[in-house]
Amino acid sequence: xxxxxTVAAAAESxxxxxxxxxxxxxHVVLIIGAIAMTFPFIWQxxxxxxxxAGATAVPPQWVPDPWVFTNFGKVLTSMxxxxxxINSLVITVVTTAGHVVLCTMAGYxxxxxxxxxxxxxxxxxxxxxxxxxxxxLLPQYEIIxxxxxxxxxxxxxxxxxxxxxxxxxxxxxxxSLPAELEEAARLDGANQFQIFFKVMLPLAKSGVIALxxxxxxxxxxxxxxxxxxxxxxxxxxxxxxxxxxxxxNFTDYPTLMAGSLMATIPMIVVFLFLQKQFxxxxxxxxxxx
Amino acid sequence: xxxxxxxxxxxWPTLFLGPLIxxxxxxxIWPIFRTLYLSFTETGAFGGSTWxxxxxxxxxxxxxxxxxALLNTAIYTVFSLVGIPLALVxxxxxxxxxxxxxxxxxxxxxLPVVTMPAAIALVWKMIYNGDYGILxxxxxxxxxxxxxWLNNPGTVLLSVAIVGIWSSLGSNIxxxxxxxxxxxxxLYEAAEMDGAGPVRRFLSVTVPMISPSVFFITVLxxxxxxxxxxxxxxxxxxxxxxLPHAKTIVFLFYxxxxxxxxxxxxxxxxxxxxxxxxxxxxIQFSLQKKWVHYE
Numbered sequence: 001x002x003x004x005x006t007v008a009a010a011a012e013s014x015x016x017x018x019x020x021x022x023x024x025x026x027h028v029v030l031i032i033g034a035i036a037m038t039f040p041f042i043w044q045x046x047x048x049x050x051x052x053a054g055a056t057a058v059p060p061q062w063v064p065d066p067w068v069f070t071n072f073g074k075v076l077t078s079m080x081x082x083x084x085x086i087n088s089l090v091i092t093v094v095t096t097a098g099h100v101v102l103c104t105m106a107g108y109x110x111x112x113x114x115x116x117x118x119x120x121x122x123x124x125x126x127x128x129x130x131x132x133x134x135x136x137l138l139p140q141y142e143i144i145x146x147x148x149x150x151x152x153x154x155x156x157x158x159x160x161x162x163x164x165x166x167x168x169x170x171x172x173x174x175x176s177l178p179a180e181l182e183e184a185a186r187l188d189g190a191n192q193f194q195i196f197f198k199v200m201l202p203l204a205k206s207g208v209i210a211l212x213x214x215x216x217x218x219x220x221x222x223x224x225x226x227x228x229x230x231x232x233x234x235x236x237x238x239x240x241x242x243x244x245x246x247x248x249n250f251t252d253y254p255t256l257m258a259g260s261l262m263a264t265i266p267m268i269v270v271f272l273f274l275q276k277q278f279x280x281x282x283x284x285x286x287x288x289x
Numbered sequence: 290x291x292x293x294x295x296x297x298x299x300x301w302p303t304l305f306l307g308p309l310i311x312x313x314x315x316x317x318i319w320p321i322f323r324t325l326y327l328s329f330t331e332t333g334a335f336g337g338s339t340w341x342x343x344x345x346x347x348x349x350x351x352x353x354x355x356x357x358a359l360l361n362t363a364i365y366t367v368f369s370l371v372g373i374p375l376a377l378v379x380x381x382x383x384x385x386x387x388x389x390x391x392x393x394x395x396x397x398x399x400l401p402v403v404t405m406p407a408a409i410a411l412v413w414k415m416i417y418n419g420d421y422g423i424l425x426x427x428x429x430x431x432x433x434x435x436x437x438w439l440n441n442p443g444t445v446l447l448s449v450a451i452v453g454i455w456s457s458l459g460s461n462i463x464x465x466x467x468x469x470x471x472x473x474x475x476l477y478e479a480a481e482m483d484g485a486g487p488v489r490r491f492l493s494v495t496v497p498m499i500s501p502s503v504f505f506i507t508v509l510x511x512x513x514x515x516x517x518x519x520x521x522x523x524x525x526x527x528x529x530x531x532l533p534h535a536k537t538i539v540f541l542f543y544x545x546x547x548x549x550x551x552x553x554x555x556x557x558x559x560x561x562x563x564x565x566x567x568x569x570x571x572i573q574f575s576l577q578k579k580w581v582h583y584e
Contacts, residue, residue: 040401
């Protein structure tokens with residue numbers, strides 16, 4: 001390929017400037033795009049460092065004047081931010097752990113075990129996959145109400161432990177693994193659980209990571225279900241708590257921006273550390289679709 | 290465990306699948322039938338429900354609320370599809386051979402994907418503000434007269450759709466980049482030999498070769514856009530003049546079922562949404578033969 005390019009480029013411009021000009025145009029477009037993508041974050045940071053008058057000044061104030069650093073403290077006193085953050089954390093960790101374990105085991109069973117009724121059960125999973133989430137909400141609310149878990153963190157978590165999407169994703173992944181290792185382990189006398197745990201699970205690492213990424217993002221950012229289940233601020237996760245802060249008396253935008261930043265930063269930090277896994281997880285789901 | 294390994298027994302599938310199937314049946318399968326039942330009932334003033342047949346569906350379509358919500362959702366969905374070609378172009382640019390800083394760009398474009406929708410909606414609400422919003426200030430610099438974007442019935446859906454595009458662009462770019470890496474370089478060489486320029490190569494080689502990914506993203510984008518709720522809920526306050534022009538199907542569902550406690554009507558709305566999603570997905574799958582190329 002490079003040979004063809006060089007020949008073509010040389011034919012077009014003997015000085016060799018043409019192949020260099022193209023990436024510059026590309027960079028200009030990409031930089032403009034990157035500014036547009038990151039501007040709301042920059043604006044959020046700037047707004048969180050202004051006072052109320054500065055945040056609502058006409059024309060808008062670019063640089064905070066004066067710089068205010070107390071908004072981050074104000075978040076903790078003007079709303080039960082710490083309670084909400086702990087709720088978000090518990091919801092995310094428990095949902096992800098439960099959901100990844102259940103979906104991985106179920107996906108493995110669908111991909112690698114032969115049993116009566118497998119086809120029918122898999123159609124059941126697919127049917128859940130195709131129905132929009134709103135269809136489940138009213139009865140889920142009734143169930144949570146019946147067991148007395150309304151307005152509680154367990155009530156938010158429970159339905160999220162079971163997922164058709166995760167099961168389907170893991171089934172697809174286990175289907176793509178070679179059967180030889182499994183057969184060798186079987187000849188060595190390993191039982192299904194040993195094969196799953198010692199042979200297949202290590203091979204499925206990238207699939208498990210992809211599922212974990214989806215699960216963490218979904219649980220931390222979810223809004224509709226926690227909004228329905230909770231009514232007390234102290235029991236809400238951040239996603240719902242922040243939205244409820246709008247319009248109470250007046251909207252204290254700088255504090256709200258400080259709170260939004262504090263709710264977003266954990267996910268961004270996790271993302272920056274695990275960006276390869278995040279991006280591979282999303283790409284993985286695309287290629288399996 | 291003395292069971293012979295590998296034999297088709299009952300125990301292992303039950304252990305591996307049992308908990309998940311039980312959860313799915315209780316929280317997802319049973320609710321489908323329960324919602325269907327609820328859609329034929331009406332909640333009484335003191336609880337309890339009575340069978341009303343198709344009355345909920347009849348009322349929904351004679352009341353202007355649902356048709357308006359359907360129209361709003363359709364407009365939003367059409368706007369949001371602009372994100373697909375945008376993501377494809379950016380992905381192609383990011384795949385330029387020898388491009389420096391690719392991973393930095395990718396991280397910057399991907400950042401909104403991991404950000405909480407509530408936090409996204411709050412900052413964009415500020416940006417869009419008609420009085421002190423920075424968007425109108427920026428538009429003023431290039432001589433464009435702004436508006437109160439989220440309160441103006443004519444701009445509210447476009448404004449929310451732009452935020453939707455912004456927040457999902459990164460994941461679409463990543464999926465397209467993965468697909469683009471699978472296109473054999475020999476095809477580009479052949480096209481180049483035939484004298485095709487970059488634009489021609491993009492349209493005649495790239496787009497057909499990655500059409501399965503375009504199809505996949507289109508189907509998912511349509512399904513996602515039909516279910517938009519978070520952004521509308523946070524950005525459009527109950528006092529907004531534009532609320533009737535921004536109420537989407539899921540917003541109406543939430544309002545009907547959980548604010549007005551009219552479960553029967555809400556269940557009927559959920560079924561209308563199911564039928565629309567199924568119909569659009571089936572249409573897309575039947576149209577794919579015309580434009581999606583599988584190897």
